[in-house]
Amino acid sequence: MYDRDWARVDVNSVPRLITPPPGPKSNEMHERAARYMKGYSSQVRLFPVVFQSGKGCTLTDVDGNVYIDFSSGIYVTGLGHCHPKVTEAVQRAAGDLMNAHDYTTPIKMQLLEKLVEITPGEGKKKLTGMQLYDSGTTAVEAGLRVMRAATGKFEFISFHRDFHGKTMGAVGLARLDASQGLRPPGFFLAPRGYCYRCEFRQTYPQCDLLCVDFIRTIIKEETSGRVAGIVLEPIQGWAGSVVPPDGWIQRIRRLCDEYGILLMADEVLTCMARTGKMFAMQNWDTVPDVTTLGKGFGNGFPVTAMLVSDEHKEVIEKISASTSYGGNPMACAAALASIEVIEEEDICGRAAHLGDILLREMQAMAGRHPIIGEARGVGCLLGLELVKDKATREPFDKAGQLVYQKAFRKGLAWIPAGHILRMSPPMIMEDDLALKGLAIIEEAIYETERELGYAI
8 A cells, every 4th residue: 555645745835836827848849749639628728728747636747837636637537647556567568468359368367357356246146257458438438339239229328418428339328519410310319417517497306307307208209119228427527517406317217217228328528436335326326237447447548448247248259359558467457456555545535535625615615706607526537517606507618717727827727628627636635735726726716706797
C-alpha cells in the first residue's frame, strides 16, 4: 500500500501561475500541432494549454504554470496522475512483453480473476464473461453485438443525452447532428429520467416514473418488437453529471425482465470508484446483463472491458470479439494495479466522502448565485447547471463558457459542457484542496455574473 504523501501538496502553493495561461509556449506549441491535428475537443478549443507533466492532483504546463486538476484527465486519472503503483506496473510490463494479440499472459489471467472477484451479481447473473479492448467505443460496440447474438433480436433503446462513443453503432445510441447522417435502423431513443428538465413536465415522485412507462409505448409504436437491449449510462457524463431519480434504474431492470430484453450499463465513465462504488450500478443494487468499463479502469492507460453475465457469456465466442491491442500486458498491468489501489486505499470510501463535502458546498453555492439552477452529483462525479433564470431554467451556454475560461485562467483544469460545469477531481484529493478548487469556480461565477449584468 502506498501512502498518499506522494501526491500531497501544500494547498497554499497551488495553483501557481508564472505567466497568464495559456502562456507563450503553450500557444506556440498548440498552433504548430493544430496545423495537422483536427477535431480537438471543446475543452482544448476553449483553452488551448499544453500540459507537460502531472503528479497526483496537479498538472504542469510547458510554461511552468501549475494547476489544480478538477477533471482527472476527463474522468480518467481518478487515482491521481502517475500513481506510483500503476506507473511501476506498466513500466515492469513494458520491459517484459508489450503485446501478444489475444493470447493469455500471466498478468491477463490475474486481471480476469480479479474482475470476477469484484463484479456484482450471483449465479447466472454474475458478470463473469469478459473481453478486453483499448477504447470505450469498441467495448460498447461489442456489447451491442453480444446482445443481438444472445437474444436473436436486433433493435436497441437508449436515452436522450446519453453518450456512448464515436463509431457508427455507438453514435446511433445518442444524439446526432447533420454531419453524422441518419441513425442506423433499429436504434430508438427514449426520454431520460432527468427531473430538473423532465420532458413530460412532471414532478418526481408524483410522476410515478412516467418516463420509464413510456418505454412501453416506444416498444409498441416504434419498434418491430424485436428489442435486443436497453443501453444506459447510470449517471450521464457528457450531458452534465445527470443523476437519475431513485427507482428509475430498478424500474428499467424490471421492464427488461418483463419483455425479455437485456440491460447494458455503459460504465466507461462511472466505474472504478468514481461514484463511491466500484460500479455505479451498485448505488441502485442493480446488476445489468452487459457492462462496459473504461477511463479510470487503467488510471490513464488505454484499457477497457466488456463484461457479460454468466448466463450469456458463451455468446462472446460468436461475435469475433478479439482485438489487436485489447488486453495487452501493459494494459492488464495498469488495470490490475488500479483495482488494487482502489481496494488498498479505500478509494470508494474516499470518493464518497469527498463527494459529500463538495456537493454540500455546491448546493450552498446554488443558493448564493442567480445563475446556478441545480447542483448535483454522486461521489466525485459532479455538476453545476447554469441558467439565465431560475424560474424558466433556460440554459446559459455563454455563462458556462465564461466560467470555464475564467477558472482555468486562475489555475483550475476542468471540463466544460455548454451550460453545465462538470467536475471530476481525482478521488485521492485532500478536502482542503478540493474546496479550494470549488472556491476558484465560485470566484469565476461571481465575475461572470457581474460581467453579464446580474446584480449580486
